[in-house]
Amino acid sequence: MVNQIESKKHRLQQLLESLTSRKPIKQAIIALESINRSFQWIGTKGKTDADDKKVNQDTPFFLASIDKMYNAAIVMKLSETGALNLNNKISTYLPDTLTKGLHNLNGVDYTERIRVRHLLSHTSGLADWLEDSPKNGKSLVDQVVEEGDREVTLEDMAALVRNRLQPHFPPQDLTAKRPKVRYSDTNYMLLIAIIEEVTGLTLAEVHRKTFIEPMNLTHTYFPGHSGPIDPTPDPMILRANGQEIQIPHLIHSIRGIYSTARDTLTFLRHLVQNDIFQNQKTFSLMQENWNRFGFPLDRAALRAPSWPIEYGLGLMRFRLPRIFSPLHPMPPVVGHTGSTGCWLFYCPQMDVLTAGSVEEVTAGAVPFRIVPKILNILRS
Template sequence: MWKLMDTKKCDKIFNQAIKSKQVHEFVLFVENSNGDFSYKNEYGDKSIDSPLLMASITKMFTTTCILILLEQDKLSLDDKVSRFVDKKKLSELHMYNGQEYSFDLTISSLLFQTSGLPDIFEERKDSLKKRVLQEDFNINFDEIIKLTKQLKPHFAPDAIKRAYYADVNFEILGEIIETITASSLEDAFQSFIFKPLGLEKTYLPQNEHDFIPSIYYKERYISRPKFIKSSRASGGGISTARELMIFLKAFFRGKFFKKEVFHQLNKYKKLQTSMYPIQYGGGYMRIPLNGLSTVFVGKGELVGHSGSTGSFAFYYPHKDLFLVGDVNQFANPALPIRLAMRIALSIK
């Protein structure tokens, strides 16, 4: 039985968050599986039905398509990427210690972030992130591959205990989905996810008429529709808190795929130090709540994803809670994760 005290604790965390100079708008939506506990709060121009940038939460949608194709026997996690992607594009993508590993990459390497490939969004002096802050621009798959080849991988594919978060892994998965389905990624999402769940406000933007929310970077309010349209499989999705809740419950409660298929994803590795305490499984994050980051006072874990623009969608199995929200702040990607952790720990 959920208590009134639990909602008061959520109120307290919410009200503390909106006092931050970085938080100009905030939406929070928390429910348990059957909906007998439901909490929402809204601030600024965000409501649970307002469009929000999913950013990297989109990776869970890409993961969903991969698992559905796996159930349809159209791919295996052990399949080589070269089975689906042009070998000329892959050539010299992964050169490590003088050896080429490009053709050793598997779907599993991409899904679990164990490819070792570098991340052009965060790395380099002229990283995509720095460029996004200055201007809006398009970037296609071939350009993403070309830029990735200019950086050094961090380790050989599937090295023991190694994982490195890089958007390129999911951009390649998007290409694989398009190859197998002989359709656009947008159509695959629509067929596999949006239509079955009845999601009418969740989409991958394709043209100039598709609405794309603007983003706060500290005090600046910036619009980057071209780049968001380019991010597609790794971070280009738009949704609402209400519809993200529907998707999140479907993802973790077996509505898309059998338990034995989903079970293949729960093998976690620590990501690079800069992303502590996040671990990565197959297409989603795991955040332990019983470790150093919570001074060992928590129990269980959060599983799901956050986005660099302040979005988050996590399941807390220990309390059977689903947490969805958005602070729409590009300057502090750790903020939504800290908020989700605090909310999970506050509810008894």
């Protein structure tokens, strides 16, 4: 048994070395542990700053869209207490200045049809304020990477979606067998606004009360909003095509989170073991209806999660179609990824958790290549 465990760790280290040998990736963290903690491993590679400090097990990384899973869990907790209702219109909680005319498609304003559940499930059809491009223009994320950092308010985001971007489809009938799903960061910025409106607290304060303090996530923090509980090393360097980028203002604007491999695995463990919610059925509700993304047909969709990924309420489910591994089908994993090549997944069939990041904004597809290889090593 000891030799088998050491063999798996050796192969995981080889996978890490292979990952960081491919341009433009220069750094990586891969972490995994079984639910019963009989197997644990964290591998790191790369340097964090000009002083050549090495990435280590406690090095934080930007969670990017992994935070959607955290924020969805908060919304579900608020729904348990009756502070909000998933079936209510978003205008129930948000001012007209933010929502009015937000979803205008072919001359019809569908905004009043958008429910909280539409935001959670990416079925609203709203344009993506960050990734979608206006006619004859660049997306905001491209502008930031090419021209430099900027602060963006919720009102700025709403104005961009309202005035310059086109919705993709009307808000879907959520009782339909196959509603359309389109990944949009706008959905989750609106959910952040709802969380802050309903609680009367900043998102960072809500996270501190809900997750950080109860779970002892001592290296998890919101840059510009709140710091970590314990002294924390410098974070991994965020890069685009291998070149360092500094975007503290944008990360501050989107209420971005930094955390470590250990902290993220701790959060996911609490989530999948149903320790977060009062009602034992709440986590199951987040997975009750999986809707598959379509094939990407435009540049923004190519950069976002798409086929064969499915989405529930704040959760992704990913498994490779059997055609790609007919002899050893990949078991499904549940969790979330981020556009910087980060991931946080649970594999129910193998009872294992995995997290990691390469901190490279052009590497959003990396988790979907790496996670199947991790699982193959573990079950070999």
